[in-house]
Amino acid sequence: MLATPSARGGLELRLQMMFRRVAWIASPSRAFRGHGFFSTSNLSLHIKARIQLTASNLLPVSLSPSSSSSSSPLPRPFPNILRGLVTHNLKSAAPHSSTAPPQKSASRQVSTMAPIPKSMSGILIDAPGGADVLRWKTDLPVPQLQDDEILVRNEFVGVNYIDTYFRTGLYKAPFPLVTGKEAGGVVVASSSPDFKEGDKVGYISDHAYAELTALPAAKAVLLPAGITTEQAAASMLQGLTALTFVREAAGIKQELGVSEGPWTLVHAAAGGTGSQLVQILSVMGAKIIGTAGSPEKCELARKNGAQWVIDSRKEDVAARVKEITSGKGVDVIFDGVGKATFDLDLEVIARKGTLIVFGNASGPVEPVNLLKLSPKNIKLMRPVLLSYIVTKEEWRSYAAELFDLIAAEKIKITVFKTYPLSEVGQAHEDLEGRKTTGKLLLKV
DSSP states (O other), X not given: OXXXXXXXXXXXXXXXXXXXXXHHHTSTTSTTTTSSOOOHHHHHHHHHHHHIIIIITOOOOOOOTTOOTTTOXXXXXXOHHHHHHHHHHHHHHSOOOTTSOOOOOOOOOOEESSOOOSEEEEEEBSSSOSGGGXXXXXXXXXXXXXXXXXXXXXXEEEEOHHHHHHHHTSSOOXXXXXXOOEEEEXXXXXXXXXXXXXXXXXXXXXXXXXXXXXXXXXXXXEOOTTOOHHHHHHHHHHHHHHHHIIIIISOOOTTSOTTOSOEEEETTTTSHHHHHHHHHHHHTTXXXXXXXXXXXXXXXXXXHTOSEEEETXXXXXXXXXXXXXXXXXXXXXXXXXXXXXXXHHHHHEEEEEEEEEOOOTTOOOOOOOGGGGGGGTOEEEOOXXXXXXXXXXXXXXXXXXXXXXXXXXXXXXXXXXXEEGGGHHHHHHHHHTTOOOSEEEEEO
């Protein structure tokens, strides 16, 4: 922009006033002394020369304080802190065109690594049913990003019991449905300032059984160095479930020594969530009794940290718990089995104990007569993970703690088997048939 003759006098006057101000700032008595700035006399020469160049010769004036030195009207060696002051005054002194259109605020841009395809592969459920309703498709539409969302190219997807609940219709959802609740992958498009293309992330959100998933940025977390997308997919849903249930539902903190904490009972202690519960409880110093359905699963529960393990298919669980605890019972029960173990839980729980029911592997618990809780003043809970990680602070804090535990090898993620995404039906059958120990993954 050029300074017009009508504006020259005002511009020169403003620059002269600015010269007096910056000369005062740079005087030897000011705090800038000794920082390599010009002397007052040299500064005077520079500013006076600038006044002459700008006001008299009508040279172009740069109006951007962030402009590079090649386009700036100020000499290259001019002190940066004073450059900003003078440039600000040049900007305010320059005339504005009355015909210039008003500036509009820029809308949030969606940036992508590479062209996004219009269709993708994935698993579609047309209606609730058995594992046979999980249909492999190669022409699913790619979801479109909304504000503050990311599009993730999934690399690994976790298989969880909750997926079977949505597949069978136990948990209500609209059909046709792409289910799946957790995955690890790479961001390929983003409308969120929190993530950029190429970021490796883990997430807990819907529609993970697909090549690409769009999700709110608030439901994803950037993976730290040392944590792979495979580890994220194998740990996030079950690991955060275990961590939040131990911390919040049971109220167990890492303040006690090994085996000095409360008596705990973990059903299905060799399963995905059960394995993580046992390991986290061990870190927290609890006394742990685990149940499992075979000698191999019992051995895995021991390796994960359970001090006592009961074979639920061969032993009397109630009698063994009473024997181990000297008749006291257990203070906290973590029950992911549901219907088949609920009455047993009421029998072996200690007075003032906490019963945490979080799964339906054997079917949902039937309606409970609350009077059954009165003789021992039992606290009965049916928590869900997502209600513990509502805020961004809760979500990222718990995710960071989980990844720290994994990186420090205080908990280990055991992957039982990885299936191609197209074979998810077999994964569901194996999970429901209790043929697995540890985590099941899908490779996309």
